[in-house]
Amino acid sequence: MWRHMVAGGRAVVLGGGIAGLCAAQALMRRFDDVVLVERDRFPDGPKWRRGVPHSGHAHNLFQSGLAALERLFPGIEDELVAHGIRRVRMPDDVLLLTPGGWMRRFEGRHVMLTGSRELLDWVVRTRIETGGRARIRDGCEVTGVRVDAGEVTGVEVRERNANGDGWGEPAQLAADLVVDATGRHSRAAEWLRRWGYGVPQETVIDSRTVYATCVFKRPDTHDADWESVLIQATTDAPQAGILIPLEGDRWLVSLALVGADRAPAGVKEFREVAERMRSPIIAEALEKAEPLTPVSAYGVTENRWRRFDALDDFPRRLVLVGDSAGYLNPSYSQGVSVAARTAVALDRALAEAPTLDAAVTALREEAGRIFQPAWKLSVGSDLRWLPAVRLPLRGRILQWYMQRLVEVAAHHRRTALALLDALHMTGADTALFHPAVVLAVLRGARGGDVFPTPKPVRRPGKPGDQPGDQARRTT
Ligand SMILES: Cc1cc2nc3c(=O)[nH]c(=O)nc-3n(C[C@H](O)[C@H](O)[C@H](O)COP(=O)(O)OP(=O)(O)OC[C@H]3O[C@@H](n4cnc5c(N)ncnc54)[C@H](O)[C@@H]3O)c2cc1C
Structure with missing residues (x-):
């Protein structure tokens, strides 16, 4: 069955946002025919479009997401930089005011890319368009997904008419694999309900x-x-x-x-x-x-996790990537990284699993594992704003620890690096609990590799405002 897929299968990706584009790239290595269906007409350059209304807001790409993008599209980091996207070293190049004060700037090991989201998407999209192996059908809306005997077999689509003010007749598009990348308004939970499957448990934390x-x-x-x-x-x-x-x-x-x-x-x-x-x-x-x-x-900034990964019974040949399965408060800049890393996991699952069905099941579980640390980071921080949410004792201790860790990180290099590793998803979860970090958190960053005492605050009454200090690089 797997060989049949590799030889002649068709994968259909629903949605041409960053998650759909990354997934299409992963699929092009494994399927003969990859069709990406996008409701919007793609603009002819890095421009805003309706389907990604939030693209005008700050979008940082952290290191694990950058590494995943680079793996999918070799050379893309240099290409983005050539187009004007900036490499910003953290904490070297950043004035970062944490709850514990200004983070000392030192030569770190983390880089984030900053630039417009429209440019990022356009460069990635151009790679797909010029890669030649995916067919892009923009101006084409997915109106339904077909399932037969527990297996997804295709989608129903309709084309935008030439004037752009209406839709043509629905048409069927057969598929051996369907990837839902339609973002936060995904209708996958509704489809499952209609097909008689269980509905994923959904958790919402809204600050x-x-x-x-x-x-x-x-x-x-x-x-x-x-x-x-x-x-x-x-x-x-x-x-x-x-x-x-x-x-x-x-x-x-x-x-x-x-x-x-x-x-x-x-x-x-x-x-x-x-x-x-x-x-x-x-x-x-x-x-x-x-x-x-x-x-x-x-204003739609809640954290929402639809636990498709935890469902026992799930239609075969259906995969969810990007925001369609869950999304996070944008303040923590994780969504694009999660999408790119899930596409790398898709590539790996397709390469390693013995059958397509096994690959799809493995990916569903792996997608949950990729999302979880980002969820913990985001929700753990947002619970500060929601005192009415009663956490179990373990959760309360963890929350106290993390808040204290963020404060200590401003003044303690090792803790700062562990925190940046967590933010960039570049270290093991356990780095936050390394004995040196735990000690610094418990002692309040006295001793060890504490940074030099900061200069006196220049502006009494404006807590933590020491931009003059920041201009003096501490290495
Ligand atoms: C304000 C804000 C700031 C953010 N900042 C950051 C950041 O700094 N760093 C970071 O990593 N992440 C950030 N994020 C998160 C990031 O933007 C999202 O995680 C990311 O856009 C998700 O991509 P996606 O492809 O899953 O979904 P989307 O970008 O929503 O794309 C979905 C696509 O599907 C198409 N579509 C929908 N329905 C259909 C249909 N029926 N048929 C065909 N096509 C359809 C849409 O037109 C769209 O093109 C931010 C989010 C917000 C809201």
Whole structure:
């Protein structure tokens, strides 16, 4: 059966976001015919489109996601950088205000890519288009999935008409494998219910965070030695902010306002909110920066995990990737990495499993394992905002430990590296519990490889605001 698939099978990918594109690349190595079906018409360059409405907000690609992308598309990191995407070293190039104060900057081992999400998607999409082995059907909507005797056998699609204002008649597209990458509005749970399967258990943790983003021209006069600023929220000051460089000498600033009922209405209010944060450094950097866009808002920021991986009975030949199975509060920048890593796991499962059915089952379980640490990171942090959620004793101890660890990381190199490993998904979970880290957390970072005592705070009354300190690199 497996040989038959390799020789002539067709895989159909539903959705051409980053998860669908990565999955298509993995499938092209194993299937003769790969069809990617996308409802939008793809723009002819790195431009915003309806199907990925959040693409205008800050998107960082952390290291494990970058490694996965590179594995799928060799040479892509250099290609992205050639297009203007920036390599930002962490913590070397970042002013990072943690709940424990400014993180000391030192020569670390982590890199994140920053740039527009539209550019990332366009470069990846161009690789698929020029790779020649996947057929892209954009302007084509999936309206249903067909299942026969417990096996997915195809999808129903309809084409957008030439004017773009309506749809043609539905048509059938046979498939040996269907990959659902339709994102957070995936209808997979509904399909399962209709086919008579169990419905996945769903957990939702919602910190009610509102995102607001504005893009600025980077002032020509800006000559600080940092590339990016990240201000983390605390329970006393529940506003986070990030400034990242974008291609084209631009800065993108996103504010994440926990519990807010709305985003700032315009650039003036946006600047005022930035000024009132734990440190006004972002507002100060923006003083001479010209806004290039209006403020855009995004409010669907909950963590949601649909446990397809835990279902005993599941139709054969159906795979879910990316946000369709679960998504996270964007403040923790994990979604693209999870999508790329799941595609690598798909590639591996197809290469190693004895049959296609075994590969699909293995991938479903592996996708859950990839998602879990990102979920723990994101939900563990968001539970700060939800005191009504009663955790078991073990959970409360873990939460205390993690909050303390984040504070200690500001001043303790080894703890900082363990924390960055967790964020970038580059280390084992156990690194957070290495004896040296546990000791630092329990002692509050006294002794060991503690950083030098910081300079006195320049601005009394603005806790933790020491940008002058940050300009002095601590190695
Ligand atoms: C504000 C915000 C900021 C974020 N920042 C980061 C970050 O810094 N780093 C990070 O790693 N992640 C970040 N994320 C998460 C990341 O954007 C998502 O995880 C990622 O977009 C998921 O990709 P996807 O392909 O699964 O889904 P999507 O990007 O939603 O793509 C789904 C695709 O399916 C198509 N589609 C849907 N239904 C159909 C249908 N019926 N037929 C055909 N096509 C269909 C859509 O048009 C779309 O193209 C952020 C998310 C948000 C909301």
